Amino acid sequence: MARTVSDSTKLGWTIAAWIVALLIFFPILYTIITSFKSETEAIAGFNLVPSGTLESYAEVQSQYNYFKPFMNSVILSVGSTILALIVAIPAAWSMAFSPTNRTKDILMWMLSTKMMPAVAVLVPMYLIFRDWNLLDNRGGLTVMLMLINLPIVVWMLYTYFREIPGEILEAARMDGASLWGEIVYVLTPMAVPGIASTLLLNIILAWNEAFWTIRLTTTNAAPLTAFIVSFSSPQGLFWAKLSAASTLAIAPILVLGWFSQKQLVRGLTFGAVK
């Protein structure tokens, strides 16, 4: 029998859920609100109702070129994601469909690299980038972001591929499909949803990556994360302008996330829910 839940309990949980959601979203909301304030309003104290001025946006645009870091963010996140998929799809494929005794160990090892604090390798990475002339270079940073997210991409794809029942592949083999036919007609269509959500999640992760992108760039390859930082340090605390810059930086990814909610939720649950 299903547990019966009274209406008042349901209402209580709904309100609680909204409060938690609002708490989590609040920093983003307040950033957006502040971006529509004047600098005087912004430092005046807590206030949820902005005057609605667009002066911060105008100033951000006039002083800095938003387009360049935006394009850098797009190139870095999409580029690193595509690179990661090119490496990860065959890797996850072989681990899922022809595993060896060591497959689990390799997966764990890959994941363990994510347990290390990035700052621990900051100096060697910086020196490598410097010596190879990769500082402030989009190509170098793309590879860096790809490597950072590769373990997660492999894990996600591996989990998705594992969900494809082996009997279906055997059925295809019995039905006369060649290896190529099996891949084109059966495996790929079944794997596309998994690949798509991995792609989306990885774009978001790469877009938001702020440690390496800030430290390994100056101007040429600087993405939106560096764009935000450039407002916070040298010019002191111009809250409204900083908020406007932040809003501009997160807006594209917020929109992308909003439209791909369904895929993302599935991606984030890591294939645990069948």
Add this chain to the structure above:
Amino acid sequence: MGNITLKQVSKSFGATTIIPNIDLNIEDGEFVVFVGPSGCGKSTLLRLIAGLEDVSGGSINIDGRDVTNEAPAKRKLAMVFQSYALYPHMTVAKNIAFPLKMAGESQEVIDRKVTEAARVLNLTNYLERRPGQLSGGQRQRVAIGRAIVRQPSAFLFDEPLSNLDAALRGTMRLEISELHHQLKTTMIYVTHDQIEAMTMADKIVVLNAGNVEQVGSPMELYRKPQNLFVAGFIGSPKMNLIEGEAAAKHGARTIGIRPEHLKISTSEGTWKAKVGVAEHLGSDTFLHVQADGIGPLTVRADGELAVQHGDTIYLTPNPSKVHRFGADGKAL
């Protein structure tokens, strides 16, 4: 054609031997059932024939051609899986058409054959649906449809009904048997359910721990089980196996008597017994009794028989139906 011959076929996974050594001949058009308990190697044997597993030794011939090292697709066999293994992203029509498409048939031929298969299997109204929108029985029929369009030399069924509920299982059992009569193609069917084996098979292969215990028609196995394993496995309810003094009287280590071959009387008989649980099925009653000096027995009685828990009854085995087994478990 669909003559399949296994010669000295063996299969090991690492150090574990699943099938030590099997010789088997399956005639064209036969309905052969591989039956045995879980882990007896029946599915492995089917997969060896299908080519989904490689043999460790021996050879497999189909229609006189050695296919031991050939890919599954080249063996001209069709398989129906336990999980149905339908392609979830394709419609029913596309699922059924898939093997034809892989074989490079023209669209015209594909359409004709799919329509025909759908008609035979009552799937005409579901052709545009996806497998996810079908019931278990319908999915099973799609899986069969996908198998029959290829006109294979033999069908392989791997426990195809075990995911269905009891009522549907009965219906599908009939449908598959009917299909065999229509197509007259060799079918190899794997099941752990001896009722499926008895009702569907022309020939039953009883497997135990990778060995063939006995091969024969359902009634041969029922009448003349060659050993204790087959005696205990074939028949429902199970044959009563009795050891000790009662067996010694028949000059055997063990005697077997089926529940339906025990005569019941309330006044006299060979063995005196106390009634335990009585299972009333309507047409029959299965009595679980405790016989003096013998032990627990199962008796099949008339459905109308009025006996209660704790009643005393007398049982007399039909002497011509007593099976005798020696110390090695083989029939005497």
